[in-house]
Amino acid sequence: MLSRLFSHRMRALIVKELSHMKRDRRIMMSLVMPPLLQLMLFGTVMSPDVANVQLGIVDSSQSPESRELVAALSQSGSFVLRSVYYSADALGDDLSKGTIAAGVVISPSFARDLHTGRPTTVQVLLNAVNANTAAISQGYVQGVVQNFNQTIQIDTHQVAGTGAGRRGFAILRPTLLFNPGGVTTWFIVTGLLGSLLIMNGSMTASTTMVKEREAGTLEQLLMTPSKISEIIIAKIAPSFAMLTVTGLVGVAVVGLYFDVPFRGSAWLLVVASALCLLCGIGMGTAMATLTKSATQAQLATFFITPPLMSLSGAMTPAEAMPVWMRPFTVLNPVYHFGVISRATMIKGSGISDLWPNMLALVVFALVLMSVSVWRFRRQLN
Amino acid sequence: MTRLLAQTRKELTQLTRDRLAVALVLVLPLMQLTLMGNSFSLIVHDLPIVVQDFDGSKSSRELIEAFRASQTFQIIVWPTDRSPDEAFSKGSARGAVIIPEHFGRDIARGVDAQVQIVLDGSDANTAKLVSANAGGVARSFNATHGAVGTPQPVRTAVRFWYNPSLSSKRFYGPGLMVMSISMFPPLLATLAMAREGERKTILQVFVSNVSAHEFLLGKILAFMIVTLGEVALLLAFQFVFFGAHLAGDPTPFLVATLLYAFCVAAFGTMVGVFIPNQAAAMQAVMFGGFLLVFMLSGLMFPLSNIPSGLRWLSNFVWGRYYIEIVRDMFLQGAGWPAVWWKVLAIAGIGATFYGGTWRRMRRMQLEV
Numbered sequence: 001m002l003s004r005l006f007s008h009r010m011r012a013l014i015v016k017e018l019s020h021m022k023r024d025r026r027i028m029m030s031l032v033m034p035p036l037l038q039l040m041l042f043g044t045v046m047s048p049d050v051a052n053v054q055l056g057i058v059d060s061s062q063s064p065e066s067r068e069l070v071a072a073l074s075q076s077g078s079f080v081l082r083s084v085y086y087s088a089d090a091l092g093d094d095l096s097k098g099t100i101a102a103g104v105v106i107s108p109s110f111a112r113d114l115h116t117g118r119p120t121t122v123q124v125l126l127n128a129v130n131a132n133t134a135a136i137s138q139g140y141v142q143g144v145v146q147n148f149n150q151t152i153q154i155d156t157h158q159v160a161g162t163g164a165g166r167r168g169f170a171i172l173r174p175t176l177l178f179n180p181g182g183v184t185t186w187f188i189v190t191g192l193l194g195s196l197l198i199m200n201g202s203m204t205a206s207t208t209m210v211k212e213r214e215a216g217t218l219e220q221l222l223m224t225p226s227k228i229s230e231i232i233i234a235k236i237a238p239s240f241a242m243l244t245v246t247g248l249v250g251v252a253v254v255g256l257y258f259d260v261p262f263r264g265s266a267w268l269l270v271v272a273s274a275l276c277l278l279c280g281i282g283m284g285t286a287m288a289t290l291t292k293s294a295t296q297a298q299l300a301t302f303f304i305t306p307p308l309m310s311l312s313g314a315m316t317p318a319e320a321m322p323v324w325m326r327p328f329t330v331l332n333p334v335y336h337f338g339v340i341s342r343a344t345m346i347k348g349s350g351i352s353d354l355w356p357n358m359l360a361l362v363v364f365a366l367v368l369m370s371v372s373v374w375r376f377r378r379q380l381n
Numbered sequence: 382m383t384r385l386l387a388q389t390r391k392e393l394t395q396l397t398r399d400r401l402a403v404a405l406v407l408v409l410p411l412m413q414l415t416l417m418g419n420s421f422s423l424i425v426h427d428l429p430i431v432v433q434d435f436d437g438s439k440s441s442r443e444l445i446e447a448f449r450a451s452q453t454f455q456i457i458v459w460p461t462d463r464s465p466d467e468a469f470s471k472g473s474a475r476g477a478v479i480i481p482e483h484f485g486r487d488i489a490r491g492v493d494a495q496v497q498i499v500l501d502g503s504d505a506n507t508a509k510l511v512s513a514n515a516g517g518v519a520r521s522f523n524a525t526h527g528a529v530g531t532p533q534p535v536r537t538a539v540r541f542w543y544n545p546s547l548s549s550k551r552f553y554g555p556g557l558m559v560m561s562i563s564m565f566p567p568l569l570a571t572l573a574m575a576r577e578g579e580r581k582t583i584l585q586v587f588v589s590n591v592s593a594h595e596f597l598l599g600k601i602l603a604f605m606i607v608t609l610g611e612v613a614l615l616l617a618f619q620f621v622f623f624g625a626h627l628a629g630d631p632t633p634f635l636v637a638t639l640l641y642a643f644c645v646a647a648f649g650t651m652v653g654v655f656i657p658n659q660a661a662a663m664q665a666v667m668f669g670g671f672l673l674v675f676m677l678s679g680l681m682f683p684l685s686n687i688p689s690g691l692r693w694l695s696n697f698v699w700g701r702y703y704i705e706i707v708r709d710m711f712l713q714g715a716g717w718p719a720v721w722w723k724v725l726a727i728a729g730i731g732a733t734f735y736g737g738t739w740r741r742m743r744r745m746q747l748e749v
Contacts (some may be wrong), residue, residue, distance in 0.1 A: 044674045047686040048423055048506045069535070095542060096715040098705075114534055121536045128541035129712045131549050132423035132510065133683060138539050140515020142520070144536050168488040170444060171495050172519045174512040177469065179502025187504045232494045244734050259444075295572070295659045299401060310420040315681070317507050319475070320422040320549070339472060346503040349470040 009226045013234030017208075023237055031242045032249070035200045039250055043258055046315065055079040056091045056100040063111030065152075069122070072148050073104065078140040091125070094360050101127045102137050116145040117134040158333065176301065178263075186260045190345055191314030194276050194337030197243070201280025202287065204239045209288035209376075218380075228377050236281055242347050243281075247273035248348040254345070263348030268358075272340045275361040279333045282368025289375040307332075314338050333364045384591050388599025390595050392573060393606065402569055410561035410611055414618060414664045417557050421681065422549035426452050426506050430476035431459035431468050438485025440526060444496070447522045449479060453514045469501050476511055488526070543628065543712040554623040555707040556680035558615040561673040562641070563700045567649030573737050574600065574653020575662040583657075583745075593742040597650060597735070604646035604663040605639075612638055620713075629714025637706045637724045644731035645670070651738040654745075674700030700728045 019029055023066035055073060059066050074081040082100050085091040091103045105123040113120035113128035124141050174183055212218045212235075219232055225330040251269060254260050281305065284297075291297040309315070311325065318326060329335040343349035351358065396402055432448065434441050434532050436729040449456045457474055459465055466476035479497040486585040487494040498515050499509040544551055586596055619625040649666060674680070677687070677694055678701035684692060695701050702723040 029616045031654070041672075045687050045691060046682055048682050049686050050509070052685065069625065094714045095587035097719040098713070098715075117534075119534055119536055124537050124539045126539065126541050127713070128544040128547055129708060130552055130683065131544060132506065134541055134544070136506075136509050136513055136539075139509070139516055141539070142513070142516055142537055145535055146520070149535055168491050168493045169523050170484070170488065170519050171493050171539050172498050172512075172515055173495050173516065174498045174500060176502035176505065176508050177499050182502065182509060184746050187506065190503075203432040210637060235408060247457045295663065296401065296658065296743075298663060299405060301410075302405065302409055306409075306416050309418040316421050316423055317425055317504055319425040319428050319507070323427075325420055343470065343502045345470060347470055347501070349472075353471045 007230075009224075010230055010234060013226055013230060014237055017234055017238045021242075028242070031200070031204060031239065032246050035196045035246050035351060036249060036253060038196055039160045039189065039192060039253055039326070040257065043185055043254075044194050044213055046188050047184050048132055049184050050133050050140070051078060053078060053102050053133070053137050053140070054082040054100045056083055056085055056094055056103045057081065058085045058088050058091050058103070058105045059107040061106050061110035061260055062152075065111045065114055066106045069106065069110075069145075069148055070104075072144050073141070076144050077138060078137070088094045088123075094287070095125060095127055098127070101133065102141070103310075104141070185258055186346055187317075187342070188315060189254050189258045190341040191312065191334075191338040193247075193254055193273070193341060195309055195314050195334045196250065196313060197247055197273055197276040197337075198280035198283070198308065198334060201239075201243055201277045202284030202304070203298075204243065204302070205236065205281040205284030205300065206288040206291075207284075207294055208235055208239060210291065210294050210297050213288075214293060222380060228380060231371060232373055232376055233283070236285070240277060240281060243277050244274055247277060254341075260345050262345055264344035264350060266344075268344050268351060268354065272337055272361060273366045274357065275358075276333055276337050278365040279361070279368050282365065285372035286368065286375050289379045290373070310335055311335070312338060330360070333361055336360045336364075382420035385595045385599040385602065388591065388596060389603040389606070392600055392603035393439045395573065396569065396603070396607070398588025400574075404567050406569065406607055406611060407614065408715075409736040410558075410565060410615055411608075411618060413561055414554065414557050414615060415622075418550050418554050418623060419519060421553045421557075423506055423510065424547060424549055425456040425510065428453055428476065428507070428511060429455045429457055429474045430478060430511075431457045431465050432478045432480070433459050433461050434480045435461055435463060435479050435482045436484040437602060440481045440485035440488050443526055444480060444484075444519075444522050445478075446672070447518050448515075449469045451514060451518050453511060454518075465499065469725065474501075475504070475507065478515075513636045548624065551625060551712060552708070553681070554619045554625060555711050556678070556704050558612070558619065559700050559704045559707060560613060560671070560674055560680060562608050562611050563645055564667070564670040566604050566611065566642075567652070567670050568646045568663065569607065570600065570604040570646050571656075571662045571666045572659055573604075574650050575657055575659045578653065578657025579659060587746050593739055593746060597738055600650055601646040601735070604649060605642040608642035609638070609647055612642070625711050627710060627714075628712055629710060630716040631710055633706055633717055633724055634710040637703060637727055640724065640727045640731055641699070641703045644727055644734065646697070647731055649737060651734045651741075654738050654741050673698045678704050680704060697730070699727060702726045 056311055059070060070081070073079050079102065083094070088105050091105065094100050095103055103125040105125065107120065110120050110122070122145065124138070126134045126137055179186060212221065248270065251273065255262050287300050287304070288297055291300055310334050311328045314334055315330055318329050318335065338359045340354050343354055386660045432445055434445065445456065448454050457468070459468065459477070464480070465474070465477035468477070477499045479499065481495065484494045484496070496519070498512065500511055502508050541547060577586070648669060651663050652665045652669070656665055677691070679695070684695055685697065706720050706723050709715055
């Protein structure tokens with residue numbers, strides 16, 4: 001097998017493919033630039049962060065206590081006090097226009113209730129059009145109010161000295177493991193890398209395959225003594241090599257440009273990237289046998305991209321999918337790549353934890369490559 | 382006018398002959414909406430977390446029950462002699478709740494007990510969301526089990542306006558609809574136009590008595606009809622499956638839809654006129670229709686999160702305004718006062734596209 005790989009015929013075919021590439025600089029560029037630019041753009045632009053939530057306030061109490069709560073909210077770093085209103089209706093209007101995203105309404109009896117020891121309620125209105133932003137903002141507001149409550153209680157304890165008879169609180173101390181700063185980009189870029197590798201791999205493979213047919217030179221190639229499998233390997237090898245370089249640069253971009261830590265084995269990630277590329281190339285080759293022109297091949301990718309992206313957990317967590325959808329992620333190489341890249345880079349897991357995902361990638365690569373060779377062969381006969 | 386309509390009819394006939402194109406317009410948007418509309422969500426549920434109970438008292442079990450009752454968590458009881466890190470590196474759990482020894486005794490004595498919650502930060506957004514949810518669980522635990530005699534002085538009553546069930550579908554549905562109609566109709570328009578350039582059939586148009594306006598408007602009208610058909614289909618789908626309902630005055634939406642259909646059809650035609658090569662023109666449309674509308678329109682993530690060096694670009698992205706108008710109709714319902722300028726922005730961008738195409742077209746006619 002190995003000797004066949006390096007036979008004269010094979011070498012001649014690879015030289016032919018390389019000179020194609022060399023002559024068409026556009027292919028060289030399109031193998032390297034778009035995936036990297038996409039990775040950088042997507043990673044920079046896509047962020048589910050919830051910060052600087054525009055806050056509106058109605059403070060009907062106008063007391064030192066209410067002002068303290070307002071100050072606590074606006075100093076929390078999560079909210080920016082945008083404007084102060086005199087009625088809840090005016091606040092509601094701006095909430096619906098979208099100028100503010102959160103509103104806090106403090107009732108006139110706020111300070112009086114606190115002094116007399118009665119519980120008082122603060123109304124929090126959140127624009128929940130974006131569910132994620134609303135849910136996280138809610139957590140922020142309640143965190144601020146909880147802190148506020150604790151400071152008040154310390155004050156009242158000191159004044160009244162009533163420590164006895166009270167029961168303790170369960171206080172949660174949340175810690176973010178692996179990513180103490182809570183950088184959301186890490187999740188997205190590690191997942192996107194896989195989908196970009198697969199999509200660019202399939203795109204390159206399908207265009208190189210279709211090109212030969214469009215030019216009508218495929219028959220000439222078949223007249224040569226080379227076997228079909230040699231033709232396919234020779235076609236795939238150069239773009240695979242180029243794309244592997246792209247993959248390595250992509251990993252470097254994730255590590256250096258986006259500052260994702262590299263805690264685990266780099267080899268694991270490189271192998272996973274190569275397997276992803278093979279999956280993509282297999283997919284593209286199979287697709288090329290189904291279409292007649294480069295335009296059609298490109299249109300056909302539109303049918304593959306939506307399921308590949310949406311069932312991947314690359315941009316949004318797989319745990320947020322509906323239950324009926326989640327099992328399908330197992331059939332998606334992008335999903336497995338995402339699991340591997342996140343675990344090796346951010347968590348430092350090794351092959352002993354990740355072998356099921358690795359195995360899945362190997363299986364996908366083998367199946368897709370064999371399907372493409374089979375399709376190609378059948379089409380030629 | 383008759384010449385214009387004849388052009389439209391020719392375009393539509395040509396379109397219906399191409400089966401792939403028809404599938405692209407009718408099947409693909411529905412597929413995209415179903416798949417992405419259901420899977421795009423950041424609100425996790427049944428997230429596996431391990432619980433280590435070093436106390437084993439009644440109170441600690443009650444706290445675990447409180448976590449179990451929440452839809453966000455799926456509790457895995459973890460033996461106290463194993464480190465929860467094992468579950469993290471395998472990926473079998475995404476968080477750990479560690480209840481300390483003497484938890485129950487401390488609470489009964491009136492001492493605050495600290496419960497550690499460790500979250501897998503590799504997905505930071507989920508970690509923040511889960512930490513907010515865990516805070517809610519702890520609050521409800523405190524309200525019922527702890528802190529008797531000293532109620533929390535300030536309580537919050539949180540109201541989620543416009544989307545009380547925090548459904549992600551209702552947020553992403555309109556955006557995905559806009560993405561579909563920003564991608565596929567201009568794609569067809571550009572292929573049709575680039576084909577005329579490639580096969581030189583455009584020369585026949587130049588020598589005929591059809592004026593540039595008639596030719597372009599005829600083409601644009603055909604693809605506007607395609608766009609409007611797609612909108613109708615996607616809207617019906619959202620009403621039936623995505624729980625969408627009108628929140629306010631639909632007239633801004635109707636006006637904006639007409640203008641947006643013009644805008645995307647003109648965009649596709651413009652690209653086809655400037656790049657008379659189907660493959661290259663297609664890539665240009667994908668850049669404009671997909672990349673720009675997907676990335677710089679606030680479809681998935683808030684625009685305010687984009688670094689300001691890139692954010693200004695979103696002011697030129699036509700899809701951005703339309704997404705905001707559709708969301709307003711389905712969710713907020715503020716109507717004309719909030720969106721009038723966005724309708725104007727769409728009209729302005731559409732007119733620019735048309736003007737550019739028309740000038741180019743006239744120059745081409747003179748050159749030939």
